[in-house]
Amino acid sequence: MRSNLYINDVKITKEIPEDNYLSKLPVVRNLMKSGGLHFDKKVTFLVGENGVGKSTLIEGIAVAMGFNPEEGTVNFHFSTNDSHSDLHHFLTVSRGYVRHRDGFFLRAESLYNVASNMDELDAAPSFGPAINTYYGGKSLHKQSHGESFLALVENRFGGNGLYILDEPEAALSPMRLMRLMVCMQELVNRNSQFIISTHSPVLMTFPGAEVLEITDEGIRSVDYKETEHFIVTKRFMDAPEKMIEGLLGSH
Secondary structure, three states, X not given: OOOOOOEEEEEEOOOOOOOOHHHHOHHHHHHHHHOOEEOOOOEEEEEOOOOOOHHHHHHHHHHHOOOOOOOEOOOOOOOXXXXXXXXXXXXXXXXXXXXXXXEEEEEHHHHHHHHHHHHHHHHOOOOOOOHHHHHOXXXXXXXXXXXXXXXXXXXXXXXXXXXXXXXXXXXXXHHHHHHHXXXXXXXXXXXXXXXXXXXXXXXXXXXXXEEEEEOOOOEEEEOHHHOHHHHHHHHHHHOHHHHHHHHHOOO
16 A cells, blocks of 8 residues: 655665764664654654654754755755754655655744744845745744744645654744644645654644654654653643652752
8 A cells, every 4th residue: 555645764774884973872773773764644753852863863854855954945045053963864765656745844943043044035136925925924033933933834834745843842832832733733634744853742642643752772653641751741730749849859
């Protein structure tokens, strides 16, 4: 049965030198050991502790698919800090038989740079409509971080697309995170695929999504309720005073 996803598999097909820091990342070691990742769902979450390499993998997939390393579409070419890894050189991404018509690599930490680039382009002479017309008609710099993040999703993501997001919860309040989920469902209904790294137990509850947990030992598909993120958050919310007392003691 042929997949209707835009990305089916991600594998490391070139040898990574031992002195390259990538070889020390758990996600890289696990990809080499397991033979790669296979995507079955239209929404896939990559979860795990800080330092396992989630964001590095997300970035590597995005760059391998032609997206700007700092974020944006394949048509964005700005660079304010050339700090992305070279993981994409070692990755092979297997595409589905249908090509995505739309796409975006969105990371909360570099949204400011995207907004600046768009304002610079809009300030230059042009015969076409302003770029911000496609992003809500208002400079992203004139909106809060969360507002500008959602403005991109709501106005720029058009469906039939591949959307790669790196820790979107960093920009969004709980209410706006739920709004993002509504947008995601609308886009999934319009033949879109999402690959998202996250720490958010709220986001992981998205219906029908696959949660891939990355640890030192391996990469496995889990129910979101089995993740450390969900377990720790639930324990805290069930008894916040008790947990705080245990953490801080007499301090």
